[in-house]
Amino acid sequence: MRRFLVRLVINAVALWLTTLIVAGVHVRSYAAGEVALVLTFLLVALVFGIVNGVIGNLIRIVAFPLYILTLGLISLIVNALLLLLVAWLTGFIGFGLVIDNFWAGFWGAIVLAIIGWLIGIILRPLIGRTK
Secondary structure: OHHHHHHHHHHHHHHHHHHHHHHHHHHOOOOHHHHHHHHHHHHHHHHHHHHHHHHHHHHHHOOHHHHOOOOOOHHHHHHHHHEEEEEHHHHHHEEEEEEEEEEHHHHHHHHHHHHHHHHHHHHHHHHHOOO
């Protein structure tokens, strides 16, 4: 459970930093205030983790030949589409991730992956503990 919560916070912080860096990617909070904004980032990070874990892995398995053929570059497109899917899903509830266009999603997915990877490296000792 601890590992799940740490990964959730890492994804939420990476998403927050991505919204600061990439133009066209932002989060619409469900209410005014800092607490509501933090909870919104955590909710979007949860949806992103579920979509990436379930649908992302399914796409990676089915499209394995394309990954080999393109030397993995197709993953940039897949990650952008998964981020757009998260924006579409959270849009149904009236708040959440908002992406202006495909290219904002493309660059947002790249920045999100790099920031999440860097934060994961920094917090690896915290994630690695099982107790």
